[in-house]
Amino acid sequence: MGEFEAIRPYADAEVPGILSRLCADQAFLDSLTRFRFPRLAGPLGWLLKPVIAHRLRRVCAGIRTVAQLQDKVEPYVDRTVEHATDGIGYSGLERLRRERPYLFLANHRDIVMDPAFVNYALYHAGLPTPRIAIGDNLLQKPFVSDLMRLNKSFIVHRSLSGRREKLAAFQQLSAYINHSIRQDRESIWIAQAEGRAKDGDDRTDSAILKMFHMSRKDEPFAQVIGELGLVPVAISYEYDPCDLAKARELEIRARTGGYTKAPGEDDASIALGITGYKGRVHIHFAEEVGEGVDDAKQLAAEVDRRILGNYRLFPVHYLAYAQWDGRDPALDVPAVDTLFPAADVERARAELRKRLDACTPEQRPYLVLQYANPVRNQYRVKAGLPL
Known part of the structure; x- marks a missing residue:
């Protein structure tokens, strides 16, 4: 796994050490204190933070594997779903086989909750949860990177500017996804395009599909996609907690030709996406795609049909x-x-x-x-x- 060291999720053997580091991370403890006690964190943060740290150490005691961590976190996810939605439904799970790893390719509306809801559906169906692709633009703080990599996330380098660096990053990402599914037998979740579909128009970026094939260029495109077990996933929210912010950004872009994010804007979107009201949510796992798609353009059209046609x-x-x-x-x-x-x-x-x-x-x-x-x-x- 040496070639993937910089992007891979943490392994079970690393879990205790990373959890100990998080329990002592002052920025992480500050964030937890503000989240748990938003009104008191300012004047009484110095008093509350040691209490939070003590509680965190107790919660983490005995956790030795990623699976144990997910089991521990799942009740918190369930409560978030219960408080911020009017219920979650899912369909198509009956087509998935426990022993078969998949490449879940989903539409993208929310930074954190899209893969969280897919995980929720798979976990409660008794199926293995996937490794999750997350952009490095969201990992500006070390504790965020630790948290995500503990939860089976791997890093997609999006902040590179040079063409050669971008090509090398895509090559590494392609090799890692293929390695995960074919050698490690671990499923993958990745969005169909970079960035959220802020206008509600979900479309698959063919560059993502070409990336899947990049590390195996000598093999037929359809064969590679078929071996990866590509399953389109349609994630439908009745209401988007971030819809007002997205409308504002779209209007500014249309009026000025561009948009610059304010400091902390991604963090605010993440928080609102997690806690904001979503109404009903539905996750549909479409039939696996593979046969009859000889290039990325054909595959993108077929994925779009399956996601858009099954959107609730x-x-x-x-x-x-x-x-x-x-x-x-x-x-x-x-x-x-x-x-x-x-x-x-x-x-x-x-x-x-x-x-x-x-x-x-x-x-x-x-x-x-x-x-x-x-x-x-x-x-x-x-x-x-x-x-």
């Missing part, structure tokens, strides 16, 4: 589509009240109105866009129209 649409999506200026006249999209109970529609109407009222007039079309695009995409798939 909620009343808010149809309500947004009905008021969207970009409605497609070629599509026969039914009225929301013919699909859902009246009470569900009224709740969604009130929630959408509340979110639109929180936007400036200039930003409102971009919030509508986020919820309308999945409707357009799914009905184009159903009609057999190009995306």
